[in-house]
Amino acid sequence: MSDIPDSSTAPTRTVDGIHYHQHDIVIVGAGGAGMRAAIQAGAGASTAVISKLYPTRSHTGAAQGGMAAALANVEDDNWEWHTFDTVKGGDYLVDQDAAEILAKEAITAVLELENMGLPFNRTPEGKIDQRRFGGHTSEHGKAPVRRACYAADRTGHMILQTLFQNCVKLGINFFNEFYVLDLIMTEVDGEKRPAGVVAYELSTGELHVFQGKAVIFATGGFGKIYKTTSNAHTLTGDGVGIIWRKGLPLEDMEFFQFHPTGLAGLGILLSEAARGEGAILRNSEGERFMERYAPTIKDLAPRDIIARCMRTEIREGRGAGPNKDYLYLDITHLSPEVIDAKLPDITEFARTYLGVEPYTEPVPVLPTAHYAMGGIPTNVKAEVLADNTTVVPGLYAAGECACVSVHGSNRLGTNSLLDINVFGKRAGDNAVEYVKTADFVPLPDDAADFVKGLIDQVRGATGTERIATLRKELQDSMDDNAQVFRTEETLTAVTEKIEELRERFLNISVQDKGKRFNTDLLEAIELGFLLDLAEVVVYSALSRQESRGGHFREDFPKRDDEKWLVHTMAYLTGDAHSADAGDHIKLDTKPVVITNYQPMERKY
């Protein structure tokens, strides 16, 4: 290991136009998890952070409401209650050992961010202020508790900026607008280990091979498999897709979270913090309908439950608007001063994009695809798993791309900003430990060949299908068939659609043939990942014949603990382009870690 962290971004050598770099730790992704890992890694080892975007463009910055930690700054609270809420919120599919770590280490994680400079809102005593959030309660569900640490409704922005600022302070090496397209795995003494990654430099079109002793994936989610989503255009699941194509498993992919309050028709997120501050969901009759469904915590029920209730209200004819197809988020009873101090951004979104004045008018909202609970399976050390128990030495994952699983079948609001900090840090720390004794795994001579072939093939594509058309058809079909409510019939319909789109994907056209900033090429490659991941989501959803958390099967409306209190593990076993998903996806199960909390009926 280097004595002094390498501060150079220059390649060590260039062969046949391909640039080679060597760093102890290679981090893919520069959102919250990637940069939190980098702060640990950069202090102890030569580190490179490779990101498709400039770090501050990452979607962590769009998170709004808060980060949970039982600081008990404003009322009685403790991490054990937080653990319980997380387990119950996830409909008991949460690995309870991991949830305990999440809740315990939350407290340090928030204090560390404050120490790094994060400008939290403050209590009158000058401590970090806290607010209510969905599913977070005191005494195991008795009443909502103020647990979310926040900075207005731009907590994610502040976290992203603070982590970036600290990376600048530490002189972390960033490779911005480098698009990682392959993970190089080499067999050493009978076990597969990462040797590095291959990246495509957007500004030049050149390829870079990053050799690393340890590789950390922190590439975020894949909400763009859906049409209506709070996710950025760039959230196309590239990292998760790379892992999948390497034959490593993906866990619990059927569980996708639909956030209740997206701006109707647009999907732009309006934070749950609004309801934490007292906002009320109403139907066309002005009724506070959540009182009927969750009498104890009402509008602060977890997201999966509220999203289903909203869909039910619409189905039963109580939707608002000319087509009775949305609901209202009402904050008109809050004073403009409170709104300006605590919810400034989301009120501006309503004004800008819908022309609605939230001081005086309720805001039209609908559930929007928001968060992947599933992803790359890891243990609590953030080490990636090759099966239910085998660790891939030197390979780590953290954040939305990973599945620890602290979110089970439904994540609680404010637990994702927490997840990226706790498990991002763990990934960084464990990678530093690992590289102290590990050697570089030799790069194969043909390390960049796969990516070179992929790029040449896509750039040269002269078919007749437009990328945007295929992507839109995928997203429309996913919204129509694999959203809040699912049945065998709808899931089969979208499976068939994906098969058709895969076929048509072979006949795409890429118009931009240039090398520099070829975003046409980029979108084509991204669509490939979206198709792969949508297929895994739908195939896993078809298999799970029960309803739990974010996965609701109308043909199997009850939770079935006897059969389905298990994680889903999906493996790519054959040619991804074979017509039938069953020919190339194998599903297995993995036990749920249960320590203190036996599954109970989930009522709020």
Added chain:
Amino acid sequence: MSTVLEERPAAADAIQKFTATMMIRRFDPDTDTEPRWQEFSVEMLPTDRVLDALHQIKWEQDGSLTFRRSCAHGVCGSDAMRINGRNRLACKTLMKDLDISKPVYVEAIKGLPLEKDLVVDMEPFFASYREVQPFLQSSSKPDKERLQSAEQRARFDDTTKCILCAACTSSCPVFWTDGQYFGPAAIVNAHRFIFDSRDEASEVRLDILNDKEGVWRCRTTFNCTEACPRGIQVTQAIAEVKAAVLRGHA
């Protein structure tokens, strides 16, 4: 299944579409010696943003049109561009708010090296940002959080909103003629720490900004304040830093 139709939001389909003309300043470094204007026609809905117009062109007419974008709702700072001569985020500018009886002119932000179409090299911008030491510096290592009153926190709230989109810096006439000038965004990010009660390095930053390429280059033209998509009072922040430089402390 019956949910499909009823889940469609109302807004879009019921309202009249309109046609707009987009004039985009194109530049392909491989083939063009100079940028050139190209005209496109797009079909828009009243809720559509300039970003939607650019996407429509890219996705349905010319795949080579190149621009950055990510979040599409004004928080990531990727898509600052000059729209009808004003720096704005394409994702925060609604087509209906522009005069669409005339062509809508879209070009890259000025003052940073043009790479391709609407994409500029952001490195000089981030280099200025890094120079002002944009990170908290404090010698104390408390076990818990540092205390800060709500008033102390409010003192620098405005400048914490910065998303580093470069709309301000690239709207500044001083920056256009003198690329060495730190520019408004770097000063805004210095302000964010200079006035943070927890920070101990204000004097260092004030010293950096007292440089000939520092705050004194500002001619208070207010372009930056008008350009900021986050509503930050940029010119005021610069004035506060100027006053602090004269005082020698925050």
